[in-house]
Amino acid sequence: MPNGLQDQVAIVTGAGRGIGQAIAERFAAEGAAVLAADLDSAAAGAVVAGIMQAGGRAAAHRADVRLEAQVAAMFDAAEQAFGPVDVVVNNAGIGGAAALDDQTVQAWDDMFAVNVRGVFLGVKHAARRMRPRGRGVVVNLASAAGKVGRPYMTCYVAAKHAVVGITRAAALELAPHGVRVVALCPGIVDTRLWREDLNPDLTELEQRRGETAWDARVAGIPMGRHQLPADVANAAFLLASADASYVTGISLSVDGGMVLH
Ligand SMILES: NC(=O)c1ccc[n+]([C@@H]2O[C@H](COP(=O)([O-])OP(=O)(O)OC[C@H]3O[C@@H](n4cnc5c(N)ncnc54)[C@H](O)[C@@H]3O)[C@@H](O)[C@H]2O)c1
Numbered sequence: 001m002p003n004g005l006q007d008q009v010a011i012v013t014g015a016g017r018g019i020g021q022a023i024a025e026r027f028a029a030e031g032a033a034v035l036a037a038d039l040d041s042a043a044a045g046a047v048v049a050g051i052m053q054a055g056g057r058a059a060a061h062r063a064d065v066r067l068e069a070q071v072a073a074m075f076d077a078a079e080q081a082f083g084p085v086d087v088v089v090n091n092a093g094i095g096g097a098a099a100l101d102d103q104t105v106q107a108w109d110d111m112f113a114v115n116v117r118g119v120f121l122g123v124k125h126a127a128r129r130m131r132p133r134g135r136g137v138v139v140n141l142a143s144a145a146g147k148v149g150r151p152y153m154t155c156y157v158a159a160k161h162a163v164v165g166i167t168r169a170a171a172l173e174l175a176p177h178g179v180r181v182v183a184l185c186p187g188i189v190d191t192r193l194w195r196e197d198l199n200p201d202l203t204e205l206e207q208r209r210g211e212t213a214w215d216a217r218v219a220g221i222p223m224g225r226h227q228l229p230a231d232v233a234n235a236a237f238l239l240a241s242a243d244a245s246y247v248t249g250i251s252l253s254v255d256g257g258m259v260l261h
Pocket of ligand 1: 013014015016017018019020037038039040043063064065066091092093094095114118141142143144185186187188189190191192193194
């Protein structure tokens with residue numbers, strides 16, 4: 001019976017589907033009590049029902065990570081349901097692709113509100129509660145696009161580089177207080193964000209014939225297959241667990257060898 005997070009309390013944002021769902025399920029299977037937070041409360045509720053059916057502890061919570069009051073309320077809800085929070089996974093995020101000429105300021109601001117402000121607020125409110133306790137782990141979802149450039153993805157690339165920066169700065173500030181801050185950099189993961197949001201737009205922007213942007217990316221992965229949400233959840237568990245107790249500030253590639261730094 002896995003129990004690497006036994007008696008710990010975790011928050012996972014964007015837990016209603018995709019990578020966040022896989023992390024919530026894995027953490028619960030490892031013995032954590034999980035607050036599954038999402039803008040889509042029905043989706044979060046369905047994930048929680050599955051966790052409880054499997055014998056885990058979880059509660060669903062509606063939160064929009066763009067809004068500070070809702071991020072603070074999310075921490076309150078986790079504390080009230082389960083006790084002080086040990087692990088926070090700032091996973092909620094959105095994708096988007098556009099040619100530079102057509103990139104709108106509105107789309108830029110919307111993406112930064114979720115992918116950057118949302119992570120900043122999660123880190124800020126984790127710091128407020130974890131620093132006084134002298135313990136805690138924050139896992140931020142960056143991306144391979146947080147380390148390298150990608151055509152037609154200037155906004156997403158900039159946002160994910162910002163997540164890597166937030167992770168580094170917060171890790172240094174909180175290291176003396178026993179709080180670790182790390183990031184994960186997945187590559188091409190089979191979720192709605194890639195398959196349904198990015199793939200049609202990128203395929204058109206790259207003027208591909210006979211193959212999709214997804215197919216082209218996957219063909220270039222050294223390990224020869226795309227990633228599954230569970231691959232990312234494995235790495236999230238690894239970094240959240242006590243076995244990583246001397247690891248902070250890193251942005252770990254989880255991409256089958258695409259980006260080797
Ligand atoms: N899919 C990939 O290939 C990939 C690669 C690298 C990084 N990532 C990152 O992993 C994270 C999860 O991506 P995914 O592929 O599982 O996406 P997804 O679209 O499948 O799921 C995202 C979840 O976040 C929720 N969400 C969106 N905006 C929110 C908000 N403002 N507040 C609260 N919840 C919100 C959605 O309702 C959804 O449940 C994102 O940060 C993404 O950028 C994904």
